[in-house]
Amino acid sequence: MPARRGKMKQTIKNKKGFTLVELVVVLVIIGIFAAIAIPSFTAYLRKQKESDAKSECKLIVASSQSAYMELYAKNRLTSVGADKKQILKMAGTGGSFQGSIFFDENEMKIQTLTYKAENGLCVKYNKDADVKYVISDDSALTPLEEYVEEYKKLMDQLYKEGKVNNWASRELLMKYMYDHGNGYMPVDSSFLKSKYFDELEDQLYWQPYYLSSKGVSGSFGSLLIATKSDGSNPNNMHGQWKAYLVYYDGKIYETGKTTTNGAGTHPEYIGVSSLATIKNLDDVHDFLISLGFRVQS
Incomplete structure (x- = not known):
C-alpha cells in the first residue's frame, strides 16, 4: 500500500505545469523572434x-x-x-x-x-x-512646382535640339508646353482666397512664363501666371498677358485690384507683359508688388 501511494505522488508531481521562470523565458524568446520577424515582414511588404x-x-x-x-x-x-x-x-x-x-x-x-x-x-x-x-x-514637389520644373526642362530640351533659337518668343514655348503637357493646368479653387474671386465665373489656368535677360539659354527663373486662357486658342495662348494670380518661388501673388459694378465687386486682372523687362531675380518680388499684386498669407 505505501508503495502504491508513492507511485501516485510521483504521477501527480510529473503533471505539474510551467514555472514562472520558464514562462518568462518563453515570452522573451517569442519577443526576440517577433522583433526579428516583424521588421523583415514589413520590409518585404514594402x-x-x-x-x-x-x-x-x-x-x-x-x-x-x-x-x-x-x-x-x-x-x-x-x-x-x-x-x-x-x-x-x-x-x-x-x-x-x-x-x-x-x-x-x-x-x-x-x-x-x-x-x-x-x-x-x-x-x-x-x-x-x-x-x-x-x-x-x-x-x-507640389503639382505647381512639378509644372514649373517641367517647363524649365522643356525649354532646355527644345533649345538643345535646335527646335527653338535662343530668342524664341514666350508664346512659342508656351505652345510647346501646352502641346506636350496636354493643356495648361487649371487653377485649384484653394488658391482663390480673396472673397472677390467668388464673383469670378471663369476658370483660371496656370500659364507658364520664363524670366530671362539672355534668351532661352540664359533663362534664370520661371513663374506661372493665372489667366482665363486655357491655351487652346493659338491666337490667345498668353491670355493677353492679363493675370489674376502669379506663382513664383513658392509664393502665390494675387491681384490686389478690384472693380465694382451693378453685379458687385470683382477681382481685376493686372497686365504683366512688363515682366519681360526684369533683369534680376532679386527684383521679382518688388516688381510684382509694384504692379498691384500682394502675397497670399
Whole structure:
C-alpha cells in the first residue's frame, strides 16, 4: 500500500505545469523572434509594393512609347501631346500621371515621366539614369512646382535640339508646353482666397512664363501666371498677358485690384507683359508688388 501511494505522488508531481521562470523565458524568446520577424515582414511588404509600382510604370512607359511613335509617324508630335487617358487605358493600369511626358526625338524614345501607381507610390522614369525606375516621394514637389520644373526642362530640351533659337518668343514655348503637357493646368479653387474671386465665373489656368535677360539659354527663373486662357486658342495662348494670380518661388501673388459694378465687386486682372523687362531675380518680388499684386498669407 505505501508503495502504491508513492507511485501516485510521483504521477501527480510529473503533471505539474510551467514555472514562472520558464514562462518568462518563453515570452522573451517569442519577443526576440517577433522583433526579428516583424521588421523583415514589413520590409518585404514594402519591397513588394515598390515592385508592383515599378511594374505598372514599365507598362506605362511601353504604352507611352507606342503612343508617341504613332504621333511621330503621323507627323503630329510637335502639335499635340499624347492622350494620357488613352495611355493609361492601353497599359491597363489605374494610376495617374504626375506632370508631363517627355519624348526624345533624336533617340525616338520616352525620355522621362512620373507615374503614381494604384497603390499610391510614385515612380520616376529617366531613360538616361543608371537606375531608370526610382520610387519617389511625390510630396517632395507640389503639382505647381512639378509644372514649373517641367517647363524649365522643356525649354532646355527644345533649345538643345535646335527646335527653338535662343530668342524664341514666350508664346512659342508656351505652345510647346501646352502641346506636350496636354493643356495648361487649371487653377485649384484653394488658391482663390480673396472673397472677390467668388464673383469670378471663369476658370483660371496656370500659364507658364520664363524670366530671362539672355534668351532661352540664359533663362534664370520661371513663374506661372493665372489667366482665363486655357491655351487652346493659338491666337490667345498668353491670355493677353492679363493675370489674376502669379506663382513664383513658392509664393502665390494675387491681384490686389478690384472693380465694382451693378453685379458687385470683382477681382481685376493686372497686365504683366512688363515682366519681360526684369533683369534680376532679386527684383521679382518688388516688381510684382509694384504692379498691384500682394502675397497670399
